[in-house]
Amino acid sequence: MFFDDGDGFVKCSCGRRHWGVHGAAGLLIVDPARGVLLQRRAWWLHHGRTWAIPGGALRSTESALQAAMREATEEAAVPREAVRFTASSIDDHGTWSYTTVLAATRTRVSERTSSAETAELSWIAPDEVDGYRLHRDFAAAWPELRAQLRRSLVLVVDGDTVARVPGTAPGPRGAPRPELTWQELTGLVRDGIGARDVGIGPGPHWRWWPRVELAVPGDGAPTDRAGIEVVPAGHGIGAAEHTLRMADRAVRSGEHVVVVTADDRVRAGAHRAGARTLDPRALRALARATG
Incomplete structure (x- = not known):
């Protein structure tokens, strides 16, 4: 042997x-x-x-x-x-x-x-x-x-926080400077996140490989890019409403949900829906520490 x-x-x-x-x-x-x-x-x-x-x-x-x-x-x-x-x-x-x-x-x-x-x-x-x-x-x-068998960590990310989705046009001139990069998000999908870093799960001895759902404006069908689901809002739906709809759906399905946003209105709505929130700069720090 x-x-x-x-x-x-x-x-x-x-x-x-x-x-x-x-x-x-x-x-x-x-x-x-x-x-x-x-x-x-x-x-x-x-x-x-x-x-x-x-x-x-x-x-x-x-x-x-x-x-x-x-x-x-x-x-x-x-x-x-x-x-x-x-x-x-x-x-x-x-x-x-x-x-x-x-x-x-x-x-x-x-x-x-x-x-x-x-x-x-x-x-x-x-x-x-x-x-x-x-x-x-x-x-x-x-x-x-x-x-925890059928539960995942879902990061619902406000698309304004990401520099650019590959294959799409750059954001409009004057748009807020993003606090996360696409590479940092894909790194978190690959390397995972400690439970204590996002305040979820049974205890600090847990680690999660997240599903990332990126809320972006515009029309079109959702697409999966490098393990990140890019979800367009659809015609006439605002960014804040779109992000909160996605978070509410994930909470109702029984997932651990963290909404990544710098918008106080979205943060408050996410808490009402039962999700946790994280500032994009805090998630960037986690991505850099992991990578």
């Missing part, structure tokens, strides 16, 4: 042994039609014959996100292009940590047991997960994870 440099047990400060010299990670995939993908571990593994998510030890050269995706591919043949990362939660013991990466299916996943570590794979409805013999640590984490 081939061993990675992260393989091995750690005697943790919590008094238990954990697998993964550099920590461990796993991928929790949710499909709206089929539930969550769980793996029954082979009998010979640590906590064998229990159900959990595909996962394993981090290599010294990879992030938790990379490790979770690699393990899902190795153990369940999940292709990277089939999922969209939504969030992660880290259980940090100081001497060891486990990161659960949450993902939603983009396309149907044709899973199969592709490793000797996997005895069985099954899509299980969230309401039925507690009825299975779960891995001890997954059982402890499941209630909090379940509450």
Whole structure:
């Protein structure tokens, strides 16, 4: 058997042994039609014959996100292009940590047991997960994870804050100077945002990969550009009204919603709708710190 440099047990400060010299990670995939993908571990593994998510030890050269995706591919043949990362939660013991990466299916996943570590794979409805013999640590984490399964962070961005949408004409002369660039927004989509930075989620141990909805004036159909949905207001609809409509729709669908605006009227309306707000300059600082 081939061993990675992260393989091995750690005697943790919590008094238990954990697998993964550099920590461990796993991928929790949710499909709206089929539930969550769980793996029954082979009998010979640590906590064998229990159900959990595909996962394993981090290599010294990879992030938790990379490790979770690699393990899902190795153990369940999940292709990277089939999922969209939504969030992660880290259980940090100081001497060891486990990161659960949450993902939603983009396309149907044709899973199969592709490793000797996997005895069985099954899509299980969230309401039925507690009825299975779960891995001890997954059982402890499941209630909090379940509450966030179908939620995403949606950034509703007032289009006046962005320098220019690629492929469109420059803004009118005299328009307010933008506080965000397109590159900074795409960087946040790629790198994610800490929960404490935007004040959402169960706690600071969470991180979110946002969906960005950019409210822009004019007519036309919404388009997806580099993971950012550009949503025209339509004829006769003002920028403030358009931004608030988008925020209200996202709140009603159960998402975590942050409206990015420098407009006091939009800020007040977003709060009434149940969304949080963030000044564009604060989001720019986050983008620069992440990048």
